[in-house]
Amino acid sequence: MSPIIQCAKLTKRFGSLTAVRSLDLELEPGTVLGFIGPNGAGKSTTIRMVLGLSNPSAGTVRLFGADPLRERRVRAKVGYSPGELRLDERLTIAATLKSWSRLRGGVDERFRDELIERLGVQADRQVRGLSTGNRRKVALVGALMSRPDLLVLDEPTNGLDPLVQNEFISILGELTALGTSVLFSSHILSEVERVADRIVVIRGGVVVADGPTDQLRRGAAQEFRAVFAGAAPHPSVFAELAGAGPVDSPRPRELRIQWSGPPGPLLARLSEYELESLTAPEPELETAFMSYYRNAGATTPAAPRRSAE
Amino acid sequence: MLELLRRGLGAQRRSAFIWGGVLVILTVSVLAAWPSMSESGSLDTLLGGLPPELISALGLEDYGSPIGFLNGNLYALFLPLLFAALGVLHMNALTAGDEDAGRLELLLALPVSRVGVYLSRLIAVVLVLAAVATVVGAMVGFGGPAFELDLDAAGVAAATLGIFGLALFHTALALALAGLGLRANVVLAGSFAVLALGYLAHSMLPMIDSLDWLAAASPWHWALASQPLTNGFDAAGSAMLIGTSMVLVAVGLLAIRRRTIRTV
Numbered sequence: 001m002s003p004i005i006q007c008a009k010l011t012k013r014f015g016s017l018t019a020v021r022s023l024d025l026e027l028e029p030g031t032v033l034g035f036i037g038p039n040g041a042g043k044s045t046t047i048r049m050v051l052g053l054s055n056p057s058a059g060t061v062r063l064f065g066a067d068p069l070r071e072r073r074v075r076a077k078v079g080y081s082p083g084e085l086r087l088d089e090r091l092t093i094a095a096t097l098k099s100w101s102r103l104r105g106g107v108d109e110r111f112r113d114e115l116i117e118r119l120g121v122q123a124d125r126q127v128r129g130l131s132t133g134n135r136r137k138v139a140l141v142g143a144l145m146s147r148p149d150l151l152v153l154d155e156p157t158n159g160l161d162p163l164v165q166n167e168f169i170s171i172l173g174e175l176t177a178l179g180t181s182v183l184f185s186s187h188i189l190s191e192v193e194r195v196a197d198r199i200v201v202i203r204g205g206v207v208v209a210d211g212p213t214d215q216l217r218r219g220a221a222q223e224f225r226a227v228f229a230g231a232a233p234h235p236s237v238f239a240e241l242a243g244a245g246p247v248d249s250p251r252p253r254e255l256r257i258q259w260s261g262p263p264g265p266l267l268a269r270l271s272e273y274e275l276e277s278l279t280a281p282e283p284e285l286e287t288a289f290m291s292y293y294r295n296a297g298a299t300t301p302a303a304p305r306r307s308a309e
Numbered sequence: 310m311l312e313l314l315r316r317g318l319g320a321q322r323r324s325a326f327i328w329g330g331v332l333v334i335l336t337v338s339v340l341a342a343w344p345s346m347s348e349s350g351s352l353d354t355l356l357g358g359l360p361p362e363l364i365s366a367l368g369l370e371d372y373g374s375p376i377g378f379l380n381g382n383l384y385a386l387f388l389p390l391l392f393a394a395l396g397v398l399h400m401n402a403l404t405a406g407d408e409d410a411g412r413l414e415l416l417l418a419l420p421v422s423r424v425g426v427y428l429s430r431l432i433a434v435v436l437v438l439a440a441v442a443t444v445v446g447a448m449v450g451f452g453g454p455a456f457e458l459d460l461d462a463a464g465v466a467a468a469t470l471g472i473f474g475l476a477l478f479h480t481a482l483a484l485a486l487a488g489l490g491l492r493a494n495v496v497l498a499g500s501f502a503v504l505a506l507g508y509l510a511h512s513m514l515p516m517i518d519s520l521d522w523l524a525a526a527s528p529w530h531w532a533l534a535s536q537p538l539t540n541g542f543d544a545a546g547s548a549m550l551i552g553t554s555m556v557l558v559a560v561g562l563l564a565i566r567r568r569t570i571r572t573v
Contacts, residue, residue, distance in 0.1 A: 044572070051418050054569040069567065076420035084573045086411030090320060102312040103419045139415075 001029050002065055004150050004181050005050055010059035012045050012205075019045045020205040022059065027150075027183055032176055034196030034213065035185040042205035043185045044083050047154050050183070051080060064149075076104065079143035083154035083185070085135050087127045093138050094123040100142045112145040118167050132159035140168060147175060151182045157191060169194060193217075221245045221258040222280055224266060228253050229274040241265050310425055317433025321399050325437045328395045329444060332388070336448045339382045340456040346378065347457070362516040375458040376538050379449065380468075384538055388445065389472040389529065390504070396438050396480030397500040403430040404487035404561075405496045411573035423565045427484060431558060434480055442473040460538075467537035474550035475532040479504055481557035488561030490568050503528075528553070 005027040012020040020042040027033050037043050048054035049061050052068030052075070061067070064074045087096060097116075101107040116123055119137045127138070136159045143151060151172075157165045172195060176182060186192050192199065192213075199216050201209040209216060226232070232255050235247035243265060245258030253276070259266050263280075270278065364372075371377030404427060407413045417423060446469035453460045479500055486496040511529035515521045524530050531550050535543035 048414075048570075048572070053414055053417060055567065072420050072422050074420075075418060078418070080415075080418040082415060082418070084411055084414075086415065086573060088316075088320070088412055099312060099316060100419065103416075103421055105420070 003028055003062075004064060005183065006060075006062040006065075007046070007050065008060050010046065010049060010061060011057045012042075012049060012054065013057040018205055020049070023202070023205065023207055025200060025207070027181055029181055030176075030179055031198055032172075032182040032184060032196050034192035034199040035183055035202065036187060036189060036192055036199060037202035038187055041202045043202060044154055045205075046202070047083075047152055047183065047185060051075065051078065051152060076106070076146075077149040078152055079146060079148035079150070080152045081136075081139040081143040081154060081156050083158070085132075085139050087130075087135055087138060089126075089128040092124060092126050093121060093130075096127060096138060097123070097141060097145070101145065104146050107146045111147065112141065115141045115144055115171065118171060119164055120167075133161060133164070136160055137164065144171060144175065147178070147180065149180060151175070151180055151184075153182065154185045156184070156186070157188065165191070221260045222263070224257045224259055224263070224270075225277075225279045225281070226255050226257065226270055227276045227278075228255075229276050233273060238266065238269060241269060310429055313421065313426055313429035314433055317403055317430040318436065320403060321433060321437050324399065325441065328391075329441045332391060332441060332445050333448060335387065335391075336383065336445050337452065339379070340449065340452050340458060342382075343375065343378055344457050347373070347375075365515065375453070375460060376464070379453075379458065379460065380536075380538050383449070384468045384472065385533065386508070389475050389532065390508070392438065392442065392472050392476035393479040393504050394501075395441065396434055396476040397483045397497065397504070399434045399437060400431065400480045400483040401487065401493055401496045401500070403434065404484060405491060405493040408487070408571050409493045409573075414570055414572065417570055424562050427488065427562055427565055431480070431484055435477065438473060438476050438480065442469050442476075445469065461541075463541050464538045467540075467542040468533075470542065471532040471537045471546065474547055474554075475528055478528045478531075478550050478554045478557070481554035481561070485557040485561035485564070488564040490564065490571070492571075 003026040005025060007023055007025040010020055010023040010025070011018065023042070023046060025046070035043055035046070045054065049056050050063060050068065052061075052063070052070075052072075055069065063071075064077055066074045068074055091099070097112060101109070101112065115121075119141060121134070121137045121141055125134075127135070130138070136156070140153075140156060143153065143156075157168060160168065169191070172182065176195075182195070184192060184195060196213050198211065199209070199213050200207055201216075230253070232249055232253050235249055235255060238244050238255065238257050239247045243259055243261040245260065247258070248256045250256060257266065372381050404413075407416075413426075416426060446465060449469070450460065450462050450465040453465070482503055483496050483500045486499050487493075491499065507527040507529045510524050510527040511534070514524040514527075524534075528550060531543075531546040533546075535546055537543055
């Protein structure tokens with residue numbers, strides 16, 4: 001089956017600024033792709049090119065095999081919630097959703113009403129005066145209500161309270177179980193970690209990592225927390241080992257050692273001291289993310305790195 | 310397309326009522342002033358001291374007659390100016406204004422064509438202009454006799470059509486500039502600059518012998534130079550207005566098809 005989104009050597013320049021640089025990106029059917037990076041990394045610019053809202057300076061984009069700028073019908077298969085949300089202030093929420101339904105066509109009104117209820121949208125309210133979170137809910141209902149083949153979500157939980165965030169993630173799970181593919185752009189890593197099968201990390205418009213979520217997490221530096229029976233040895237004892245990253249001493253008897261690679265040499269060195277406890281929590285995506293960012297910062301951004309899947 | 314048109318009309322509803330109300334009040338005020346002005350007999354005396362070129366430039370020829378009075382107070386300047394402003398402001402708000410505000414992005418992410426969005430919005434503005442022009446034209450045509458203004462209905466219809474055509478031209482200009490990707494304030498500045506320069510060319514250049522031929526390049530000239538209140542419908546002028554408007558609309562639609570939509 002051909003990819004739903006296929007970007008090849010995608011580049012976007014704004015004058016002298018290159019927002020996206022020779023980006024290769026593919027989204028396979030049925031996949032939830034986490035698209036992460038800090039503000040200004042080029043996530044929204046990429047998304048706008050994928051949806052045909054912005055012309056690439058170079059490279060190509062195919063959406064369901066078609067040029068999204070020329071083939072408006074492919075957008076009928078896409079539900080989109082933009083990062084910067086601007087709704088028509090003159091309408092009520094109900095009128096907004098009704099208008100989107102008419103323009104989109106094929107919306108199941110019962111499912112729309114179910115979404116309204118589950119996300120706690122007050123449909124009779126005027127858009128003017130809505131909080132950021134309530135506007136976000138309207139956009140999410142609009143994106144989800146047609147049960148699209150592809151959801152493109154740019155910072156979808158911005159402004160949502162935790163209860164609604166959970167409900168949204170739950171709805172997303174139901175839709176992906178039915179085969180909906182998702183491009184999930186966010187800088188909230190814990191959230192991406194919950195939903196994404198695969199993650200692409202972007203920095204300065206360049207892909208710096210691309211792989212299954214678990215693989216990326218495992219590829220990150222592992223933190224070992226050693227609590228010693230007596231005073232902790234000097235951090236340099238461990239920092240000198242090959243594979244060691246930063247070593248911190250948050251308390252007199254404790255060391256936190258960032259470690260990459262097989263842990264044998266570290267464990268051997270630790271065994272020379274009397275330990276009270278040694279823990280190694282499961283690495284979080286955030287650790288991986290920071291690690292990729294640090295590494296990418298040391299290399300030229302013109303060379304995208306793609307890990308094997 | 311119908312939903313887009315419905316949204317375009319809905320977005321203008323409040324403003325259209327306000328503009329319509331203001332234009333009706335202005336029209337009725339001018340009509341109501343005629344009986345007392347004509348009875349005083351002072352209108353021609355008042356203008357007697359002005360040079361004929363200036364009187365012509367200000368559209369005040371034959372000011373003591375019903376047609377001259379109506380032309381000088383409504384059809385030579387105020388109505389064309391206000392109608393064109395209405396078209397430009399509404400067209401700008403629905404195109405460049407919506408894009409600047411970020412609303413166009415969400416709309417264009419739906420399965421609608423850019424050309425369809427722009428065309429439906431143009432139609433919505435033209436419908437509002439037509440509705441307001443019909444009300445004002447009917448007010449003058451049917452209300453004139455009530456205020457002792459003896460007018461030719463065909464002349465009133467032709468003059469109203471002329472100012473509608475002038476408004477259409479400037480509306481199309483605003484659409485073209487928005488289609489090219491200019492920001493809303495630039496679209497407004499450009500459209501109003503053309504409106505003002507067109508008026509100056511139409512009214513002032515005929516007073517300069519070496520440049521009087523340039524007046525024919527003004528849209529105001531196409532709409533009003535034939536004195537439609539007196540002489541009726543001007544096919545050539547209307548054709549110029551419609552033809553140039555179509556070219557401007559085509560430019561706007563071609564430009565919006567492939568360009569990047571601005572973000573907030």
